[in-house]
Amino acid sequence: MRNLILKDLVLHKKFLAVISLLYIAYMGIFGSRINSPRIFFLFSMIMSGIIPVLIFTREDKFKALSMTCSLPVSRRQIVLARYVLGWLLTLIIEVLMAGAVLLFPGSKLGPSDLLNLNMFVFALAMMTAILSILMPLLIRFGIAGIFVVAIGAQVLGIIVLSFRFKWNNILVALIAAMKSVFAFLSAGVDDPGRLALALAMICLVNLASIKCSEFLFRRKDV
Amino acid sequence: MDNVLEIKNLRKDYGDFRLKDVSFSVRRGYIMGLIGPNGAGKTTIIKLILNLIRRDGGDIRIFGLDNLKDEAAVKSRIGFVHDTPFFYERLRLKTIRAQIAPFYKDWDDALFHKLIGEFDLPPKKIFTKLSRGMKMKFALALALSHKADLILLDESTSGLDPVFRRELLAKLQGLIQDEKKSVLFSTHITSDLEKIADYVTFIRNGEIVFSAPMDETLATWSVVKAGNELLTEDNKRFFKGFRRREFSFEALTDNTGEAKRRFGGNAVFDKASLEDIMYYMTRGESHA
Numbered sequence: 001m002r003n004l005i006l007k008d009l010v011l012h013k014k015f016l017a018v019i020s021l022l023y024i025a026y027m028g029i030f031g032s033r034i035n036s037p038r039i040f041f042l043f044s045m046i047m048s049g050i051i052p053v054l055i056f057t058r059e060d061k062f063k064a065l066s067m068t069c070s071l072p073v074s075r076r077q078i079v080l081a082r083y084v085l086g087w088l089l090t091l092i093i094e095v096l097m098a099g100a101v102l103l104f105p106g107s108k109l110g111p112s113d114l115l116n117l118n119m120f121v122f123a124l125a126m127m128t129a130i131l132s133i134l135m136p137l138l139i140r141f142g143i144a145g146i147f148v149v150a151i152g153a154q155v156l157g158i159i160v161l162s163f164r165f166k167w168n169n170i171l172v173a174l175i176a177a178m179k180s181v182f183a184f185l186s187a188g189v190d191d192p193g194r195l196a197l198a199l200a201m202i203c204l205v206n207l208a209s210i211k212c213s214e215f216l217f218r219r220k221d222v
Numbered sequence: 223m224d225n226v227l228e229i230k231n232l233r234k235d236y237g238d239f240r241l242k243d244v245s246f247s248v249r250r251g252y253i254m255g256l257i258g259p260n261g262a263g264k265t266t267i268i269k270l271i272l273n274l275i276r277r278d279g280g281d282i283r284i285f286g287l288d289n290l291k292d293e294a295a296v297k298s299r300i301g302f303v304h305d306t307p308f309f310y311e312r313l314r315l316k317t318i319r320a321q322i323a324p325f326y327k328d329w330d331d332a333l334f335h336k337l338i339g340e341f342d343l344p345p346k347k348i349f350t351k352l353s354r355g356m357k358m359k360f361a362l363a364l365a366l367s368h369k370a371d372l373i374l375l376d377e378s379t380s381g382l383d384p385v386f387r388r389e390l391l392a393k394l395q396g397l398i399q400d401e402k403k404s405v406l407f408s409t410h411i412t413s414d415l416e417k418i419a420d421y422v423t424f425i426r427n428g429e430i431v432f433s434a435p436m437d438e439t440l441a442t443w444s445v446v447k448a449g450n451e452l453l454t455e456d457n458k459r460f461f462k463g464f465r466r467r468e469f470s471f472e473a474l475t476d477n478t479g480e481a482k483r484r485f486g487g488n489a490v491f492d493k494a495s496l497e498d499i500m501y502y503m504t505r506g507e508s509h510a
Contacts, residue, residue, distance in 0.1 A: 003325050062308060064310055066274055070274065070302050071322070219276055
Protein backbone atom coordinates (compact mmCIF):
# COMPACT_ATOMS: atom_id res chain seq x y z
CA MET A 1 0.00 0.00 0.00
CA ARG A 2 2.89 2.35 0.80
CA ASN A 3 4.20 1.95 -2.75
CA LEU A 4 0.80 2.76 -4.22
CA ILE A 5 0.52 5.92 -2.12
CA LEU A 6 4.06 7.02 -2.96
CA LYS A 7 3.43 6.31 -6.64
CA ASP A 8 0.38 8.58 -6.71
CA LEU A 9 2.14 11.30 -4.70
CA VAL A 10 5.19 11.33 -6.96
CA LEU A 11 3.25 11.06 -10.21
CA HIS A 12 1.04 14.00 -9.30
CA LYS A 13 3.51 16.10 -7.33
CA LYS A 14 3.46 19.14 -9.64
CA PHE A 15 -0.31 19.12 -9.96
CA LEU A 16 -0.66 18.72 -6.20
CA ALA A 17 1.74 21.55 -5.43
CA VAL A 18 0.05 24.02 -7.79
CA ILE A 19 -3.55 23.22 -6.84
CA SER A 20 -2.78 23.07 -3.11
CA LEU A 21 -1.07 26.48 -3.16
CA LEU A 22 -4.02 28.01 -5.00
CA TYR A 23 -6.54 26.46 -2.61
CA ILE A 24 -4.55 27.42 0.50
CA ALA A 25 -4.18 31.02 -0.67
CA TYR A 26 -7.87 31.23 -1.55
CA MET A 27 -9.05 29.72 1.74
CA GLY A 28 -6.56 31.88 3.65
CA ILE A 29 -8.23 35.01 2.29
CA PHE A 30 -11.77 33.60 2.57
CA GLY A 31 -11.26 32.20 6.08
CA SER A 32 -9.79 35.44 7.41
CA ARG A 33 -12.96 37.35 6.43
CA ILE A 34 -15.42 35.16 8.34
CA ASN A 35 -15.91 34.69 12.04
CA SER A 36 -17.47 31.22 12.10
CA PRO A 37 -15.02 28.32 12.39
CA ARG A 38 -17.78 25.89 11.31
CA ILE A 39 -18.34 27.72 8.04
CA PHE A 40 -14.59 27.76 7.48
CA PHE A 41 -14.30 23.99 8.06
CA LEU A 42 -17.38 23.25 5.97
CA PHE A 43 -16.06 25.10 2.91
CA SER A 44 -12.40 24.22 3.34
CA MET A 45 -13.23 20.52 3.73
CA ILE A 46 -15.26 20.59 0.53
CA MET A 47 -12.30 22.21 -1.25
CA SER A 48 -9.58 20.00 0.21
CA GLY A 49 -11.72 16.88 -0.29
CA ILE A 50 -11.88 17.68 -4.00
CA ILE A 51 -8.08 17.49 -4.37
CA PRO A 52 -7.66 13.70 -3.98
CA VAL A 53 -10.70 13.29 -6.21
CA LEU A 54 -8.94 15.35 -8.89
CA ILE A 55 -5.82 13.18 -8.56
CA PHE A 56 -7.72 9.97 -9.14
CA THR A 57 -9.53 11.38 -12.17
CA ARG A 58 -6.11 12.01 -13.71
CA GLU A 59 -5.60 8.24 -13.82
CA ASP A 60 -8.60 8.11 -16.17
CA LYS A 61 -7.09 10.88 -18.25
CA PHE A 62 -3.82 8.99 -18.75
CA LYS A 63 -5.63 5.64 -19.12
CA ALA A 64 -3.04 4.34 -16.66
CA LEU A 65 -5.40 2.30 -14.48
CA SER A 66 -4.65 -0.88 -16.43
CA MET A 67 -0.98 -0.39 -15.58
CA THR A 68 -1.75 0.08 -11.88
CA CYS A 69 -4.01 -2.97 -11.84
CA SER A 70 -1.32 -5.06 -13.58
CA LEU A 71 1.16 -4.39 -10.77
CA PRO A 72 1.51 -6.97 -7.99
CA VAL A 73 -1.22 -5.52 -5.80
CA SER A 74 -4.77 -6.65 -5.16
CA ARG A 75 -7.78 -4.53 -5.99
CA ARG A 76 -8.47 -4.24 -2.26
CA GLN A 77 -5.01 -2.73 -1.71
CA ILE A 78 -5.61 -0.21 -4.51
CA VAL A 79 -8.89 0.88 -2.90
CA LEU A 80 -7.37 1.13 0.58
CA ALA A 81 -4.40 3.10 -0.73
CA ARG A 82 -6.74 5.59 -2.34
CA TYR A 83 -8.70 6.11 0.84
CA VAL A 84 -5.58 6.53 2.95
CA LEU A 85 -4.09 8.96 0.42
CA GLY A 86 -7.43 10.80 0.25
CA TRP A 87 -7.59 11.18 4.04
CA LEU A 88 -3.93 12.20 4.31
CA LEU A 89 -4.10 14.81 1.57
CA THR A 90 -7.37 16.24 2.83
CA LEU A 91 -6.09 16.54 6.39
CA ILE A 92 -2.69 17.97 5.42
CA ILE A 93 -4.22 20.57 3.11
CA GLU A 94 -6.83 21.34 5.77
CA VAL A 95 -4.11 22.00 8.34
CA LEU A 96 -2.26 24.23 5.87
CA MET A 97 -5.48 26.11 5.10
CA ALA A 98 -6.12 26.62 8.82
CA GLY A 99 -2.53 27.83 9.20
CA ALA A 100 -3.01 30.28 6.34
CA VAL A 101 -6.15 31.67 8.01
CA LEU A 102 -4.37 32.15 11.32
CA LEU A 103 -1.37 33.81 9.70
CA PHE A 104 -3.42 36.07 7.45
CA PRO A 105 -3.24 39.71 8.64
CA GLY A 106 -6.47 40.85 10.30
CA SER A 107 -7.98 37.39 10.46
CA LYS A 108 -11.18 37.20 12.49
CA LEU A 109 -10.48 33.61 13.54
CA GLY A 110 -7.95 32.87 16.25
CA PRO A 111 -6.10 29.69 17.25
CA SER A 112 -8.67 28.87 19.93
CA ASP A 113 -11.47 28.97 17.31
CA LEU A 114 -9.84 26.44 15.01
CA LEU A 115 -7.60 24.30 17.19
CA ASN A 116 -9.98 22.51 19.50
CA LEU A 117 -11.48 19.05 19.80
CA ASN A 118 -14.96 20.09 18.67
CA MET A 119 -13.67 21.53 15.43
CA PHE A 120 -11.42 18.50 14.90
CA VAL A 121 -14.39 16.15 15.13
CA PHE A 122 -16.50 18.48 12.98
CA ALA A 123 -13.74 18.54 10.33
CA LEU A 124 -13.44 14.73 10.44
CA ALA A 125 -17.20 14.43 10.01
CA MET A 126 -17.16 16.76 7.01
CA MET A 127 -14.24 14.87 5.45
CA THR A 128 -16.05 11.59 5.99
CA ALA A 129 -19.25 12.94 4.45
CA ILE A 130 -17.44 14.19 1.34
CA LEU A 131 -15.01 11.33 0.69
CA SER A 132 -17.34 8.49 1.66
CA ILE A 133 -19.87 9.62 -0.93
CA LEU A 134 -17.45 10.57 -3.71
CA MET A 135 -14.91 7.76 -3.45
CA PRO A 136 -17.10 4.74 -4.33
CA LEU A 137 -18.50 6.54 -7.36
CA LEU A 138 -15.08 7.80 -8.38
CA ILE A 139 -13.44 4.39 -8.00
CA ARG A 140 -16.13 2.61 -9.98
CA PHE A 141 -17.08 5.19 -12.61
CA GLY A 142 -14.16 7.66 -12.69
CA ILE A 143 -14.90 11.31 -13.44
CA ALA A 144 -18.30 10.26 -14.82
CA GLY A 145 -19.20 9.21 -11.25
CA ILE A 146 -18.59 12.75 -9.99
CA PHE A 147 -20.79 14.18 -12.75
CA VAL A 148 -23.46 11.65 -11.78
CA VAL A 149 -23.34 12.96 -8.19
CA ALA A 150 -23.49 16.60 -9.30
CA ILE A 151 -26.26 16.11 -11.84
CA GLY A 152 -28.08 13.60 -9.65
CA ALA A 153 -28.14 16.05 -6.74
CA GLN A 154 -29.63 18.72 -8.98
CA VAL A 155 -32.24 16.36 -10.44
CA LEU A 156 -33.11 15.20 -6.93
CA GLY A 157 -33.50 18.84 -5.87
CA ILE A 158 -35.85 19.54 -8.78
CA ILE A 159 -37.93 16.43 -8.02
CA VAL A 160 -38.12 17.28 -4.32
CA LEU A 161 -39.17 20.86 -5.07
CA SER A 162 -41.75 19.67 -7.60
CA PHE A 163 -43.37 17.29 -5.13
CA ARG A 164 -42.73 19.28 -1.96
CA PHE A 165 -46.42 19.41 -1.01
CA LYS A 166 -47.10 15.74 -1.67
CA TRP A 167 -43.98 14.59 0.20
CA ASN A 168 -44.14 17.22 2.89
CA ASN A 169 -44.01 14.77 5.81
CA ILE A 170 -41.04 12.88 4.40
CA LEU A 171 -39.17 16.11 3.72
CA VAL A 172 -39.85 17.43 7.18
CA ALA A 173 -38.54 14.18 8.68
CA LEU A 174 -35.41 14.28 6.50
CA ILE A 175 -34.67 17.90 7.36
CA ALA A 176 -35.23 17.13 11.05
CA ALA A 177 -32.75 14.21 10.82
CA MET A 178 -30.13 16.41 9.17
CA LYS A 179 -30.72 19.11 11.78
CA SER A 180 -30.23 16.61 14.58
CA VAL A 181 -26.91 15.43 13.07
CA PHE A 182 -25.68 19.02 12.82
CA ALA A 183 -27.01 19.76 16.30
CA PHE A 184 -25.12 16.74 17.60
CA LEU A 185 -21.91 17.90 15.98
CA SER A 186 -22.48 21.55 16.99
CA ALA A 187 -23.31 20.69 20.60
CA GLY A 188 -19.72 19.72 21.13
CA VAL A 189 -18.06 16.49 22.09
CA ASP A 190 -16.65 17.48 25.45
CA ASP A 191 -18.47 14.56 27.02
CA PRO A 192 -16.36 11.40 26.45
CA GLY A 193 -19.50 9.42 25.62
CA ARG A 194 -20.50 11.81 22.83
CA LEU A 195 -16.91 11.89 21.57
CA ALA A 196 -16.77 8.09 21.42
CA LEU A 197 -20.14 7.96 19.67
CA ALA A 198 -19.10 10.60 17.11
CA LEU A 199 -15.80 8.86 16.37
CA ALA A 200 -17.54 5.48 16.12
CA MET A 201 -20.05 6.91 13.63
CA ILE A 202 -17.24 8.43 11.56
CA CYS A 203 -15.37 5.12 11.53
CA LEU A 204 -18.50 3.17 10.59
CA VAL A 205 -19.37 5.46 7.68
CA ASN A 206 -15.79 5.29 6.37
CA LEU A 207 -15.73 1.52 6.73
CA ALA A 208 -19.04 1.18 4.89
CA SER A 209 -17.71 3.42 2.13
CA ILE A 210 -14.50 1.36 1.81
CA LYS A 211 -16.46 -1.91 1.63
CA CYS A 212 -18.76 -0.41 -0.98
CA SER A 213 -15.75 0.80 -3.02
CA GLU A 214 -14.07 -2.62 -2.79
CA PHE A 215 -17.22 -4.32 -4.01
CA LEU A 216 -17.61 -1.87 -6.90
CA PHE A 217 -13.92 -1.92 -7.89
CA ARG A 218 -13.80 -5.74 -7.97
CA ARG A 219 -16.53 -5.58 -10.61
CA LYS A 220 -14.84 -2.89 -12.71
CA ASP A 221 -13.40 -3.94 -16.06
CA VAL A 222 -10.19 -2.02 -16.74
CA MET B 223 3.12 -32.06 -16.59
CA ASP B 224 4.54 -28.84 -15.05
CA ASN B 225 2.23 -26.01 -16.05
CA VAL B 226 2.81 -22.40 -15.06
CA LEU B 227 -0.56 -21.34 -16.43
CA GLU B 228 -3.72 -23.42 -16.50
CA ILE B 229 -6.95 -22.00 -17.87
CA LYS B 230 -10.11 -24.08 -17.56
CA ASN B 231 -13.56 -23.31 -18.98
CA LEU B 232 -12.93 -19.57 -18.92
CA ARG B 233 -15.98 -17.48 -19.78
CA LYS B 234 -16.56 -13.79 -20.33
CA ASP B 235 -19.72 -12.25 -21.75
CA TYR B 236 -19.59 -8.74 -23.22
CA GLY B 237 -23.05 -9.01 -24.74
CA ASP B 238 -21.91 -8.69 -28.35
CA PHE B 239 -18.91 -10.99 -27.76
CA ARG B 240 -18.49 -14.09 -25.64
CA LEU B 241 -15.44 -16.05 -24.58
CA LYS B 242 -16.75 -19.61 -24.53
CA ASP B 243 -15.24 -22.18 -22.16
CA VAL B 244 -11.64 -21.46 -23.09
CA SER B 245 -9.18 -24.04 -21.78
CA PHE B 246 -5.45 -24.34 -22.41
CA SER B 247 -2.21 -24.45 -20.46
CA VAL B 248 1.34 -23.13 -20.75
CA ARG B 249 4.18 -25.41 -19.70
CA ARG B 250 7.15 -24.24 -17.68
CA GLY B 251 10.12 -23.39 -19.88
CA TYR B 252 8.17 -23.03 -23.12
CA ILE B 253 6.77 -20.30 -25.35
CA MET B 254 3.07 -20.47 -26.17
CA GLY B 255 1.79 -18.45 -29.13
CA LEU B 256 -1.78 -17.19 -29.02
CA ILE B 257 -3.10 -16.48 -32.51
CA GLY B 258 -6.44 -15.49 -33.94
CA PRO B 259 -8.07 -12.76 -36.01
CA ASN B 260 -8.99 -9.34 -34.62
CA GLY B 261 -11.71 -9.58 -32.00
CA ALA B 262 -11.15 -13.32 -31.44
CA GLY B 263 -10.57 -12.85 -27.70
CA LYS B 264 -6.76 -12.86 -27.33
CA THR B 265 -6.55 -9.60 -25.40
CA THR B 266 -9.59 -10.60 -23.33
CA ILE B 267 -7.76 -13.77 -22.21
CA ILE B 268 -4.63 -11.81 -21.23
CA LYS B 269 -6.73 -9.24 -19.35
CA LEU B 270 -8.52 -12.06 -17.52
CA ILE B 271 -5.19 -13.60 -16.54
CA LEU B 272 -4.16 -10.25 -15.02
CA ASN B 273 -7.62 -9.76 -13.45
CA LEU B 274 -8.08 -6.51 -15.36
CA ILE B 275 -11.57 -7.67 -16.28
CA ARG B 276 -14.01 -9.79 -14.32
CA ARG B 277 -14.57 -13.35 -15.48
CA ASP B 278 -18.03 -14.82 -15.69
CA GLY B 279 -16.86 -18.37 -15.09
CA GLY B 280 -13.97 -20.76 -15.18
CA ASP B 281 -10.68 -21.06 -13.40
CA ILE B 282 -7.23 -19.54 -13.91
CA ARG B 283 -4.30 -20.99 -11.99
CA ILE B 284 -0.84 -19.46 -12.30
CA PHE B 285 2.13 -21.19 -10.65
CA GLY B 286 -0.52 -23.40 -9.03
CA LEU B 287 -2.20 -20.39 -7.38
CA ASP B 288 -5.62 -18.88 -8.05
CA ASN B 289 -5.18 -15.60 -9.92
CA LEU B 290 -7.89 -13.87 -7.85
CA LYS B 291 -7.25 -15.21 -4.35
CA ASP B 292 -3.46 -14.85 -4.64
CA GLU B 293 -3.51 -11.84 -6.95
CA ALA B 294 -0.50 -9.94 -5.61
CA ALA B 295 1.70 -13.05 -5.24
CA VAL B 296 0.86 -14.20 -8.75
CA LYS B 297 1.41 -10.80 -10.36
CA SER B 298 4.77 -10.34 -8.69
CA ARG B 299 6.02 -13.22 -10.88
CA ILE B 300 4.41 -11.97 -14.11
CA GLY B 301 5.93 -9.55 -16.62
CA PHE B 302 3.40 -7.93 -18.93
CA VAL B 303 3.37 -5.81 -22.05
CA HIS B 304 -0.07 -4.59 -23.09
CA ASP B 305 -0.99 -3.93 -26.71
CA THR B 306 -0.98 -0.21 -25.97
CA PRO B 307 1.42 0.65 -23.16
CA PHE B 308 -0.12 3.38 -21.00
CA PHE B 309 2.01 5.03 -18.38
CA TYR B 310 1.85 8.52 -16.95
CA GLU B 311 2.71 10.22 -20.16
CA ARG B 312 4.46 13.37 -19.01
CA LEU B 313 7.03 11.58 -16.89
CA ARG B 314 10.60 10.70 -17.75
CA LEU B 315 11.44 7.04 -18.19
CA LYS B 316 13.67 7.03 -15.12
CA THR B 317 10.81 8.45 -13.02
CA ILE B 318 8.42 5.76 -14.23
CA ARG B 319 11.05 3.13 -13.39
CA ALA B 320 11.44 4.63 -9.91
CA GLN B 321 7.70 4.25 -9.34
CA ILE B 322 7.38 0.71 -10.65
CA ALA B 323 10.55 -0.93 -9.32
CA PRO B 324 9.55 -0.88 -5.60
CA PHE B 325 6.55 -3.09 -6.34
CA TYR B 326 8.84 -6.02 -7.23
CA LYS B 327 11.09 -7.60 -4.64
CA ASP B 328 13.20 -9.25 -7.36
CA TRP B 329 13.72 -6.05 -9.32
CA ASP B 330 17.18 -6.01 -10.93
CA ASP B 331 18.26 -2.44 -11.56
CA ALA B 332 21.46 -3.49 -13.34
CA LEU B 333 19.41 -5.63 -15.73
CA PHE B 334 17.01 -2.74 -16.34
CA HIS B 335 19.84 -0.36 -17.24
CA LYS B 336 21.41 -3.03 -19.45
CA LEU B 337 18.11 -3.46 -21.31
CA ILE B 338 17.59 0.30 -21.60
CA GLY B 339 21.04 0.49 -23.16
CA GLU B 340 20.38 -2.42 -25.54
CA PHE B 341 17.05 -0.91 -26.60
CA ASP B 342 18.61 2.58 -27.14
CA LEU B 343 16.15 4.19 -24.75
CA PRO B 344 17.18 7.57 -23.27
CA PRO B 345 16.25 7.44 -19.53
CA LYS B 346 15.70 11.18 -19.35
CA LYS B 347 13.26 11.26 -22.24
CA ILE B 348 9.58 11.91 -21.50
CA PHE B 349 7.37 8.89 -22.18
CA THR B 350 4.87 10.72 -24.38
CA LYS B 351 7.67 11.79 -26.74
CA LEU B 352 8.58 8.19 -27.56
CA SER B 353 7.40 6.46 -30.74
CA ARG B 354 5.06 3.46 -30.38
CA GLY B 355 7.99 1.11 -30.94
CA MET B 356 10.06 2.86 -28.26
CA LYS B 357 7.13 2.73 -25.84
CA MET B 358 6.88 -1.01 -26.46
CA LYS B 359 10.60 -1.42 -25.84
CA PHE B 360 10.32 0.48 -22.56
CA ALA B 361 7.37 -1.67 -21.46
CA LEU B 362 9.43 -4.74 -22.36
CA ALA B 363 12.40 -3.51 -20.34
CA LEU B 364 10.12 -3.08 -17.31
CA ALA B 365 8.56 -6.51 -17.86
CA LEU B 366 11.91 -8.27 -18.06
CA SER B 367 13.68 -6.43 -15.22
CA HIS B 368 12.00 -8.13 -12.29
CA LYS B 369 12.95 -11.65 -13.37
CA ALA B 370 9.36 -12.70 -14.00
CA ASP B 371 8.63 -16.42 -14.37
CA LEU B 372 5.80 -15.80 -16.84
CA ILE B 373 5.91 -13.12 -19.53
CA LEU B 374 2.62 -12.03 -21.09
CA LEU B 375 2.99 -10.22 -24.40
CA ASP B 376 -0.13 -8.83 -26.03
CA GLU B 377 0.58 -7.81 -29.63
CA SER B 378 3.89 -6.48 -28.40
CA THR B 379 5.80 -6.81 -31.65
CA SER B 380 3.25 -5.03 -33.85
CA GLY B 381 4.84 -1.59 -33.52
CA LEU B 382 8.43 -2.72 -33.75
CA ASP B 383 10.82 -2.58 -36.68
CA PRO B 384 11.98 -5.92 -38.15
CA VAL B 385 15.50 -5.60 -36.73
CA PHE B 386 14.33 -5.13 -33.17
CA ARG B 387 11.61 -7.75 -33.61
CA ARG B 388 14.26 -10.29 -34.48
CA GLU B 389 16.37 -9.21 -31.49
CA LEU B 390 13.37 -9.48 -29.21
CA LEU B 391 12.56 -12.97 -30.43
CA ALA B 392 16.14 -14.01 -29.74
CA LYS B 393 15.86 -12.46 -26.28
CA LEU B 394 12.67 -14.40 -25.55
CA GLN B 395 14.30 -17.60 -26.71
CA GLY B 396 17.28 -16.85 -24.47
CA LEU B 397 14.93 -16.17 -21.59
CA ILE B 398 13.45 -19.66 -21.54
CA GLN B 399 16.80 -21.42 -21.72
CA ASP B 400 16.86 -21.84 -17.95
CA GLU B 401 13.68 -23.94 -18.35
CA LYS B 402 12.04 -21.98 -15.53
CA LYS B 403 10.55 -19.06 -17.41
CA SER B 404 7.61 -19.23 -19.81
CA VAL B 405 6.07 -16.86 -22.33
CA LEU B 406 2.49 -16.40 -23.54
CA PHE B 407 2.77 -14.39 -26.71
CA SER B 408 -0.32 -13.05 -28.48
CA THR B 409 0.36 -11.72 -31.96
CA HIS B 410 -0.92 -11.21 -35.49
CA ILE B 411 2.57 -11.68 -36.87
CA THR B 412 2.46 -15.44 -37.16
CA SER B 413 5.92 -15.67 -38.72
CA ASP B 414 7.33 -14.50 -35.36
CA LEU B 415 5.65 -17.41 -33.63
CA GLU B 416 6.87 -19.94 -36.18
CA LYS B 417 10.41 -18.85 -35.29
CA ILE B 418 10.17 -19.20 -31.53
CA ALA B 419 6.93 -20.73 -30.21
CA ASP B 420 6.92 -24.28 -28.86
CA TYR B 421 3.14 -24.44 -28.65
CA VAL B 422 0.36 -22.60 -30.43
CA THR B 423 -3.23 -21.91 -29.44
CA PHE B 424 -5.64 -20.72 -32.10
CA ILE B 425 -8.71 -18.81 -30.99
CA ARG B 426 -11.63 -17.75 -33.17
CA ASN B 427 -14.89 -16.04 -32.14
CA GLY B 428 -14.09 -16.59 -28.47
CA GLU B 429 -13.52 -20.34 -28.86
CA ILE B 430 -10.32 -22.36 -28.89
CA VAL B 431 -9.96 -24.08 -32.24
CA PHE B 432 -6.84 -25.98 -31.25
CA SER B 433 -3.98 -25.84 -28.78
CA ALA B 434 -1.04 -28.03 -29.77
CA PRO B 435 2.76 -28.23 -30.08
CA MET B 436 4.04 -26.04 -32.92
CA ASP B 437 6.02 -28.78 -34.70
CA GLU B 438 3.02 -31.11 -34.57
CA THR B 439 0.78 -28.35 -35.96
CA LEU B 440 3.11 -27.57 -38.82
CA ALA B 441 3.57 -31.28 -39.56
CA THR B 442 -0.10 -32.27 -39.62
CA TRP B 443 -1.74 -29.27 -41.25
CA SER B 444 -1.33 -28.71 -44.97
CA VAL B 445 -2.76 -26.81 -47.89
CA VAL B 446 -4.16 -29.00 -50.65
CA LYS B 447 -4.31 -27.66 -54.22
CA ALA B 448 -6.33 -29.52 -56.81
CA GLY B 449 -8.86 -29.20 -59.64
CA ASN B 450 -12.45 -28.23 -58.84
CA GLU B 451 -13.74 -31.67 -59.92
CA LEU B 452 -12.27 -33.04 -56.66
CA LEU B 453 -14.19 -30.55 -54.50
CA THR B 454 -17.09 -32.90 -53.80
CA GLU B 455 -19.51 -32.42 -50.88
CA ASP B 456 -17.71 -35.17 -48.96
CA ASN B 457 -14.33 -33.52 -49.52
CA LYS B 458 -15.71 -30.12 -48.51
CA ARG B 459 -16.71 -31.67 -45.20
CA PHE B 460 -13.22 -33.09 -44.85
CA PHE B 461 -11.51 -29.70 -45.21
CA LYS B 462 -11.28 -27.14 -42.41
CA GLY B 463 -11.70 -24.38 -44.97
CA PHE B 464 -11.28 -23.90 -48.68
CA ARG B 465 -11.09 -21.27 -51.37
CA ARG B 466 -12.47 -21.94 -54.83
CA ARG B 467 -10.89 -20.43 -57.94
CA GLU B 468 -12.10 -20.63 -61.57
CA PHE B 469 -10.62 -24.06 -62.30
CA SER B 470 -9.00 -25.15 -59.05
CA PHE B 471 -9.30 -24.88 -55.30
CA GLU B 472 -7.02 -24.55 -52.31
CA ALA B 473 -8.05 -26.10 -49.03
CA LEU B 474 -6.77 -26.55 -45.51
CA THR B 475 -6.63 -29.87 -43.73
CA ASP B 476 -5.40 -30.95 -40.34
CA ASN B 477 -4.98 -34.55 -41.56
CA THR B 478 -2.32 -34.59 -44.25
CA GLY B 479 -2.14 -38.41 -44.26
CA GLU B 480 -5.83 -38.82 -45.00
CA ALA B 481 -5.66 -36.05 -47.63
CA LYS B 482 -2.83 -37.85 -49.42
CA ARG B 483 -4.82 -41.08 -49.33
CA ARG B 484 -7.89 -39.33 -50.78
CA PHE B 485 -6.23 -37.28 -53.50
CA GLY B 486 -2.94 -39.10 -54.17
CA GLY B 487 -1.13 -37.71 -57.19
CA ASN B 488 -4.10 -35.56 -58.27
CA ALA B 489 -3.27 -32.81 -55.79
CA VAL B 490 -0.33 -30.77 -54.60
CA PHE B 491 0.37 -30.68 -50.85
CA ASP B 492 2.10 -27.73 -49.22
CA LYS B 493 2.92 -27.45 -45.56
CA ALA B 494 0.47 -25.00 -43.97
CA SER B 495 1.91 -21.98 -42.21
CA LEU B 496 0.16 -20.45 -39.21
CA GLU B 497 -0.95 -17.67 -41.53
CA ASP B 498 -2.55 -20.26 -43.85
CA ILE B 499 -4.34 -21.82 -40.91
CA MET B 500 -5.60 -18.44 -39.72
CA TYR B 501 -6.62 -17.39 -43.21
CA TYR B 502 -8.55 -20.50 -44.25
CA MET B 503 -10.23 -20.93 -40.90
CA THR B 504 -11.25 -17.30 -40.74
CA ARG B 505 -11.89 -16.18 -44.30
CA GLY B 506 -12.14 -19.42 -46.26
CA GLU B 507 -15.43 -21.12 -47.12
CA SER B 508 -16.44 -24.11 -45.12
CA HIS B 509 -19.04 -26.81 -45.54
CA ALA B 510 -22.30 -25.70 -43.92
